[in-house]
Each structure stands twice: as structure tokens, then as C-alpha cells.
Amino acid sequence: MSSQAIALVDCNNFYVSCERLFQPWLENRPVVVLSNNDGCVVARSQEVRALGVKMAAPWFQLKALARQHGIIAFSSNYTLYADISNRVMNVLASFSPQQEIYSIDECFLDLSGFKHIQFSDYGQRIRATIKQWIGLPVCVGIGASKTLAKLANHVAKKRPEYVGVCDFTNLPVAVRETLLAQIDVREVWGVGARTAEHLSRMGIVSALDLQRAAPKIIRAQFGVVLERTVAELNGEACLALEMITPPRQQIMVSRSFGSAVYTLESLQQAMTAYVTRAAEKLRRQASLAGALQVFIRTSPFKTDAAQYQRGLVVPLASPTEDTRQLVSAAQAGLQQIYRPGFAYQKVGVVLTGLIPMAQRPRTLFDDPVAQARSNALMSTVDSINAKMGSHSVRLLGEGWDKNWRMRRERVSQHYTTQLDEIAIVHAQ
DNA sequence: TCTGGGGTCCTAGGACCC
């Protein structure tokens, strides 16, 4: 019996479940949530999966199917989902002192010290609590490593006989291996389409095949990352629980436009908005950017239109977290790569060369007064926007008309974060 | 109007410099 026990708790079709929370009539109906710009399907209810709709399927291609089966679609309402996510994570934190919030809808919990508890009972308690307190369905997988916990969660989701909880640490080896033999290797965390294809040429098609693969050969063909996955499948925990998110090494913000954009002015406005958002993320993780990269591109899908795409790295004189400096550097870069006459579909910015604020380099030309003013301004702006809603205070460069903004035609209300849209309860 | 997401990390190759 291994010493480690890690649980992965994952919300079922999270975005769809959030919408159902406030619109119970959506239960048992086919529901999808669309990506930004109402472009692709990013969350599907069980009923929609049963219709064969794939993750990331373009929505416009599904219109006929949607009409035929009455699929109900929502634009993504990230404000709502983030708020519900925080509530779920807070409750889950009470089930273990060690929690890693891995994404908006899933977290790892370290259960290693829990000697006198039946993990599957504990998993059921987690499920019942989240259902009762928040109203969302979740599944729980438990394994000796993160990768095994992920796979156990997959079993908990796919096989009704497990009733939403699967504990690999307490299954007879033969049973577990039978399960792994029935799981496509593509379902293993870290194995994507390309790797799966390569693996299948080597005769490795199931999760069990990968577990039994020779680590040396895997390393030679795919590198250390997949070698680690093999070790993890064998119960050797290589990936530590990260209770504190390590700072990102790059921060990107980009969006597709609701409709094509032609003018430099509109691109500049969008760029200002995206750099502003990137700078907020930068300050939140207490980093400075040493350089930034701007890019623009036309739509690769419009093959009959003239194509253009270009990126450019703009070094910063000294690493900074000041929105104004980042915006002006980005605008200088954008000016250089912009070419008139193209139908632009997207612009974006990537902040790179990130270092911790605590390591701000000192130079002969430092201006402590200006630095103090910048810090005061940025933290004031951040706290106002945190309190009053993002973009309450913003640079004029974002413009007013925003003809570049994304399409969101089917967005639900901000039930929990905006007083005038709050959920209303009717008495019978 | 006219529809195709957003984000992180890594690597390869070329340019340039020492």
C-alpha cells in the first residue's frame, strides 16, 4: 500500500452546472456554454454529449442540430463561474489542510495523513456536501499520484456503478488493471492527440499499456515529461501538490473580435484593454515584465481573404508593472507591425522576461519618487477595480465605442455578483 | 452581421555577438 493518497475533485460540466444552478428548468435538457465570442462549445451537458457534440466544436456548425434537439446555448459568464468556483473551493478546503486549486473547476486534496478513513466514504461526503451547500454535482477520484487520481476521477465520471467516487488505492490490483486496460491512453493526463498517435504505433493504446511501458524507451522517444507520467501511473508520485501557484513565466491576453477589424485605431483600443488586463495579472503575482510581445493576425479560416500575421518583441528599458509603460511599449510595437488593408481577427500581448517585484533591478537612473507614485497609482486602480468591478477606472486609450469587442449574445445574469441581476426567488 | 476560444510552456532554427 502506498503512503500517498491524493484526491481529485472535479465539477461535472462545470459551466453548464453553474447556469442550471439559477435556472433549474435547464435540468435534464441539452445545454451548452460557448467560448468567448460565442465561437466554440466549451461545456456540454450529458444530454449534449450523448448527441455526439465534441468539445471545442464551432457553434455555427451546430445550429441545425441545436434546432432539431432544442439545445440551449449560453455565452460564457466567467464572472458567475469564478464566483461559484470560489465557493466550491472554500468548501473543499475544509476537507484537507492541503489543497491545490488546479483550475476553475477542479482541485487536488492531499489525504495522505487520513489513516482511519475509508476514502470512498470520504469522497461521498465531499460529494454530498458540495451538492447540498453549493448545489453542484462533483466527482472524486483517489490515487497514489496526481495522474492516478485524475484517472480514478475519469472512472468515477464514466462508470455509474462507482456513484461518483473511485478510490484506486483500495481496489484489488486486478480490478484496477482491468479498468486501466479499458481506458484509452488519450485519457491519461499529459497525453494529447499527437502523443497518443505516436504511442499507438508502438502498440501502446490503453492506460495499462502506458503503465507497463519501459521508462527508458518512453524517455528516449518522448522525453522526461512522459517518463514521469509512466512513474506516476505506477504509483510513484513525481508531481508535488502545489498549494501556492508558482508564478507564471509568461502572461498572455488575447481575444478574437466580434467582427473583423480594419483600422489601427480599433486595434490600439483593443490592445490597450488587453495590456491593461495582462498588467493586472502581472501585479497580482507580484512580478515585473522585462519585455512584451505583441501580435496581430487575420482569420486563418477565411482562406479567400488576404492573410497577414505578425508578432514583435518589444524590450522594456527596465522591468516594470506599470500599466502605462506597458501600454505605450505595446502601442509602439503595434504601430510597427500594423499593415492597412487586412481584415484583422485577433490581437494579443504576451508579457515575458518576468521577474519577482522583490528583484527589481537598481540602476543609476532610478527615480524613487516616480516609482513610489507609480506603485501608489497602480495599487489604487487595482483596489478600486476589485471593489467596483473591473474597468471602473481605465485608460482613455481603450476608447468608448469598442466596435472590436467580442460577441456575447446569450449571456445569463450575474446572479451572485451584481445587485441588479441577483437571483430572485418566487413563493408558490 | 455572418459566425472557428484562451492560455502556458517548450523547442527548433536563424541571426547576431563574443
Add this chain to the structure above:
DNA sequence: TCTGGGGTCCTAGGACCC
């Protein structure tokens, strides 16, 4: 004149995840 290694930066693209 030709040859060489190594490092860094930029750019583009791959792979993966949600």
C-alpha cells in the same frame, strides 16, 4: 582566409490543458 564553439535573443510553431 577559413574554421569553430557557445550564448542570447527573436520568431514561429508544436503540444497540451481546460
